[in-house]
Each structure stands twice: as structure tokens, then as C-alpha cells.
Amino acid sequence: MYRRLCRAGSVGGSGGNGTAVASLAVPASRLRVGDLVVVEKGQRVPADLVLLRTTERSGACFVRTDQLDGETDWKLKLAVPATQKLASDADVFSLGAQVYAERPQKDIHGFVGTFTRTDGSGGEESLDVENTLWANCVVASGSALGVVVYTGSETRSVMNNSQPRSKVGLLDMEINQLTKVLFCAVIGLTLVMMCLKGFSGPWYRYMFRFILLFSYIIPISLRVNLDMGKAFYSWSIQRDPEIAGTVVRSTTIPEELGRISYLLTDKTGTLTQNQMILKKLHLGTVSYGAETFDEVAAHLRTAHSQCQSLQTSEGGGTTPSPLRLTTTSPSTAPLSLGSAATSAKLRRSEVTRVQEAVKAVALCHNVTPVYEGHNGSISDSENTEESHETEADQHSRQNVVYQASSPDEVALVKWTEEVGLALVRRDLVSMHLRTPNGTVLSYTILQIFPFTSETKRMGVIVKEEQSGEIVFYLKGADVVMSGIVQYNDWLEEECDNMAREGFRTLVVAKKSLTEEQYMDFE
Structure with a gap:
């Protein structure tokens, strides 16, 4: 049974324009194209929907698609911006709009459509697969409001069904x-x-x-x-x-x-079984294993303590941290192998290299933290950075759940939390990290380059709000990253060594950008 929103009638007399909205539990077989459906957390989507609103302020929603493609990873879905910014679900009924959807097809990884406002309050917005909820998906976070676009035999799940092959031994x-x-x-x-x-x-x-x-x-x-x-x-x-x-x-x-x-x-x-655990961190000249991750945490505490002491001594805390990496090479400097790696050209202390490597892993991902007991993630807050710090202190590590489309990214973020750099807030435009000394580092997300099977890499451009530094972080398979990062003589060898040990290797790199370089990219 699913909740279907319906208009109960006008209120306030014949001249009133108010609308009473009620939800009605109906079986999936009674849904028709154009119906508005509310799917709660843990429920299976009854038909192919275009996502209009979610309980997340950012409009994000995670779903499980294991019944469609066999993948247990959570997929990120985004609501249509025009409807997500409405005050409530009832305002959808007063919205004049129409949805165009392509003809039914089997491809679950593609969708072409448009959302058009017909009341003169907005223009046309394009829709893609990120704005859809296919039938038989399971909503994994919050609740979702969508409009039905395909039902019955026209849904993606039914069109991809086939007669089971008879197996004979x-x-x-x-x-x-x-x-x-x-x-x-x-x-x-x-x-x-x-x-x-x-x-x-x-x-x-x-x-x-x-x-x-x-x-x-x-x-x-x-x-x-x-x-x-x-x-x-x-x-x-x-x-x-x-x-x-x-x-x-x-x-x-x-x-x-x-x-x-x-x-x-x-x-x-x-x-x-998608149960990933970070086992080794290689920085080019030094390697850390599971038994020496305590040293990584100690180096991280030392680095942030030095940074805080320097900012305090200079007053105001507006001076950029002296520990940050600056590279002038046109190539990206490699930071990690298996998790992170360091530049061979810049001779820095081990503490600084560990700090930069852990920060690169903590920022280059698509993970969203959600706290139990909340109707959504911590990113719903609209408080200032000072209140972010207070809010982060209110939540313990036991009640946070990391949502991501890849178990690899969840494993990396959990590891950074264990060594002291925790992700406490994330939305579509910002990210906040809590350091070992309790302060919160705020970053603005400028660009995200999602992972694809063709590129085999994922990247993000962030701007630190305190120092104004713009950094491009990139991670991906070693065969791809070896041709992108600055040349060194140990990357390929260490990748081969880890592969022989049975590890899944990942290279993470960073490059500092000037304001002019980023504007040229824009």
C-alpha cells in the first residue's frame, strides 16, 4: 500500500483558492499516470516516478536498486528544483506545470524529459535519470514525493523482465x-x-x-x-x-x-559482498598499515594543533594554513596509492604529508552523513559555521550513517573519521569536516565530476571558506591516474605490489588552483 496525494476540495467559500490535501493509501495496481505518490523510507517504489520533493532540504534522496541491476550500492537521486523549493507538498497542487517523458524503454540508466511551468513563474527544466525513481527501487533515506510517468508493463522493471533460463546440469x-x-x-x-x-x-x-x-x-x-x-x-x-x-x-x-x-x-x-575496509596507506616514501593507523591519527592531531596555534598567535585565524600544499606544475600531484600518495618534488614533513593525504580522502567523494533520529541528514541545518560545530558535537560516532553510491567511498570516509577527520555535514553546495581538536572546516563545492565506467575516475573542486584556497581533488584507477599525475618512479611498482597482495588500489591526487585558473575553467 502506498500513499497517494489527492485534492480534497476547495475551502474558504466560492471565492477561496485554498486547497485541502489528503493522503490516501492505495494498492500499486490503482496508480495511474499523473498521480502524486508519497513513498516512505524503506518502501518499494510502486511505479516509475519523476521525483518532485524529498524531506531533504537539498532535494537529495538515496535509493537501493538491487532488484533492477543487482547492485547493492545506494544511488543518489535529485528532486526537480522548481518543486523542491516549494514550502510544502500541498503547494504542488497550486503549481501549473507539465512533465514530458520519452516513450517507454528498457534502459534504466537513461531518461530524457522536461519539466515546464505553465503558470508563467518559471521556464523549462531538463530531466535526466537522476530525477527519476524506477519501480522496485527502495527509498533508503527520508521520504519522496513523485509523479507517476510509467505504470504496469511500461515500467523499466517489467520491460527488463525475461523468462528464466532453464538450467540443466x-x-x-x-x-x-x-x-x-x-x-x-x-x-x-x-x-x-x-x-x-x-x-x-x-x-x-x-x-x-x-x-x-x-x-x-x-x-x-x-x-x-x-x-x-x-x-x-x-x-x-x-x-x-x-x-x-x-x-x-x-x-x-x-x-x-x-x-x-x-x-x-x-x-x-x-x-x-561490498564490505570494503581500508587496509593500507602509501605516501611514496612511507607506508601505513592497519596496525600503524594510530600513527596517522597522531600526525593528524599534531598538524591541526600546529595550525590552530599559528592562527591563534597571528590573531583572527584568517591566515591560510602554512601546511597546505601549493603546486605550480600543470600536472596533478599524486597524493595516494591505495588511499593517498605524496609529491616527490615537494619535500615536506611527514606530518604535513599525512594531513594533506587524509584531507584529500575526506573531501574527494559523494558521501552524505545522516544522523539517526533526524528526518533527514544534518545538512538540513541552515546555521552558521559556529552552530555547525555545536551541532556536530551533539552527535556521536555511533549514530551517524554514511550514504553513498559506492561502498568504497563509505569505507574511505569511515577511515578518515577513525583517524580524526570526520565528515559532519554535506549538501549539494558545501561540505564540513570536524578536525581532531573539535573545530569545523567548511568547504564550498564548486564542481563535481562523477565517476563513470569510461573515465574510471571521480573529481571535485572545493574552496576552503577560511583561506579561500581552491583545490582540485581527483581519484581513480591506477591505470588511468598514472597518465594524469606528475611522473614518479614508484607509483606503478607500488600498485603492482598491492595488487599482488590482493588489495583493490586507488590513487588520490590534488592540485591547488588560482582564482584565475578556475575562472578560465568556468
Whole structure:
């Protein structure tokens, strides 16, 4: 059952223009194109929707699409700006607008449409796949209000359904071949016996008698016994404590597991169940493992304490931190391998390099923190930076949930929190980090370059509000980043070493930009 918003009627007399709006719980089968539907957190989307409003002030909404594409990562969806900025859901009824949607198709990664205001209050806004909620997705954060654009057989999920392929094991095919051989043997023995007896008299009666007598050669009960055995094997696999959580989806081919010689998997997530943990941090000249991450936290505390002391001694705290990296090379300086790496040209202290590496990891992502007990994320606050610090202190590390479209990014942000640099607030235009000494660093998000399978990298340009420094952070696969960052003689070697240890490697880099360089980019 889903909540459908409906106009209850006008109020205030014949001259009034107020509208009473009520929500009605209806089954998904009763939804029609143009209906307004409210989907709560944890509910499955009943039809293909264009997202109009969310409980997040920024208009962001995370959904799970494992029933569509098999991916357990959360996907970020954005509400239409024209409707998100309305005061309440009831104002949608007083809005004059129309939605254009392309004809139904199977592609779940693409959508072309427009949202047009017809009341003269705005223009036309383009819609893409980020503004849609496909049927069978699950809303993972807050609640969402959307307008139905496709229903029934025209939804993406139904159009991508196909008849399941019938799986036949090699043993079944061998039994089929053996049955054919035994049947031929029955016919052969029958002909031999007929030749010995002769074909005089009612010979055809004797032939059928011999066929019936020799038919016991074919084991009719063999297949029934095999099916019972397969059912027992499947039950044993699901009950095996060494592989707890295993689900047998086909009871016809469990014996095929014993014939496997090579196991081919599409990606690491299939084997790791998307449970990612940062294991190693390499900075070019020094490497930190899980057992030495305490040193990283200590270096980070030292760096921020020195920075705070310097700002206090100079008064006002408006001087840029002396620990920040400045690079004049046109190439991007590599900061991390496996998580972060350092520039070989700039000889800095180990404390400074650790600080820059951790900050790069803490800023280059698309992660949003959400605190339990709130109707949305902490980014809903509109307070000043001073109140951000107070708000961050009100939440403990136990009640924060990080939302992202990739488990890799969640693992990286959790690691930066463990070493002392925590993400406390994030929206579409700003990001706030809490340092080990409790202060909050505020950054303005200028540009985001999302990850794609073609580029194999993700980037973000941020501006530190206190110092005004503009920095471009970039992360991606080592095969791609090696051709972008400044040349060094250890990057490829260390990537190979980590790959041989079974690690998933990631290179993170940074480049400081001047105001003129960024304006040229704009």
C-alpha cells in the first residue's frame, strides 16, 4: 500500500483558492499516470516516478536498486528544483506545470524529459535519470514525493523482465544419453531374441513381450532418486555453518559445484559482498598499515594543533594554513596509492604529508552523513559555521550513517573519521569536516565530476571558506591516474605490489588552483 496525494476540495467559500490535501493509501495496481505518490523510507517504489520533493532540504534522496541491476550500492537521486523549493507538498497542487517523458524503454540508466511551468513563474527544466525513481527501487533515506510517468508493463522493471533460463546440469544430460543407449540395447536384445525364436505365427506379440521384459534395464527410479539427492544436497549447503548465509536458488544443479575447475567473477564486489575496509596507506616514501593507523591519527592531531596555534598567535585565524600544499606544475600531484600518495618534488614533513593525504580522502567523494533520529541528514541545518560545530558535537560516532553510491567511498570516509577527520555535514553546495581538536572546516563545492565506467575516475573542486584556497581533488584507477599525475618512479611498482597482495588500489591526487585558473575553467 502506498500513499497517494489527492485534492480534497476547495475551502474558504466560492471565492477561496485554498486547497485541502489528503493522503490516501492505495494498492500499486490503482496508480495511474499523473498521480502524486508519497513513498516512505524503506518502501518499494510502486511505479516509475519523476521525483518532485524529498524531506531533504537539498532535494537529495538515496535509493537501493538491487532488484533492477543487482547492485547493492545506494544511488543518489535529485528532486526537480522548481518543486523542491516549494514550502510544502500541498503547494504542488497550486503549481501549473507539465512533465514530458520519452516513450517507454528498457534502459534504466537513461531518461530524457522536461519539466515546464505553465503558470508563467518559471521556464523549462531538463530531466535526466537522476530525477527519476524506477519501480522496485527502495527509498533508503527520508521520504519522496513523485509523479507517476510509467505504470504496469511500461515500467523499466517489467520491460527488463525475461523468462528464466532453464538450467540443466551435465549429470542430467549424461543420464539422458545413457537412457538412449539403454533403449537401443532393449531394441537390440529384442531383435536377437526374435531371431532365435523365429518370426512364425503372431511374432509381433512375442516382440512386445520381449520389449516389456527387457525394459527393466532402463532405471526408471534413477531420476527420482537423483532429484531427492539434489534436494538433500541443497538443504545441506544452506545449513553448512562454514558458509553461513548461502542461499540455493536452483536445486537442479548442486552437483555441478564439484565439477568447477575455474571460478570467474565480474568484479571484486561479488566476492567481498561490498564490505570494503581500508587496509593500507602509501605516501611514496612511507607506508601505513592497519596496525600503524594510530600513527596517522597522531600526525593528524599534531598538524591541526600546529595550525590552530599559528592562527591563534597571528590573531583572527584568517591566515591560510602554512601546511597546505601549493603546486605550480600543470600536472596533478599524486597524493595516494591505495588511499593517498605524496609529491616527490615537494619535500615536506611527514606530518604535513599525512594531513594533506587524509584531507584529500575526506573531501574527494559523494558521501552524505545522516544522523539517526533526524528526518533527514544534518545538512538540513541552515546555521552558521559556529552552530555547525555545536551541532556536530551533539552527535556521536555511533549514530551517524554514511550514504553513498559506492561502498568504497563509505569505507574511505569511515577511515578518515577513525583517524580524526570526520565528515559532519554535506549538501549539494558545501561540505564540513570536524578536525581532531573539535573545530569545523567548511568547504564550498564548486564542481563535481562523477565517476563513470569510461573515465574510471571521480573529481571535485572545493574552496576552503577560511583561506579561500581552491583545490582540485581527483581519484581513480591506477591505470588511468598514472597518465594524469606528475611522473614518479614508484607509483606503478607500488600498485603492482598491492595488487599482488590482493588489495583493490586507488590513487588520490590534488592540485591547488588560482582564482584565475578556475575562472578560465568556468
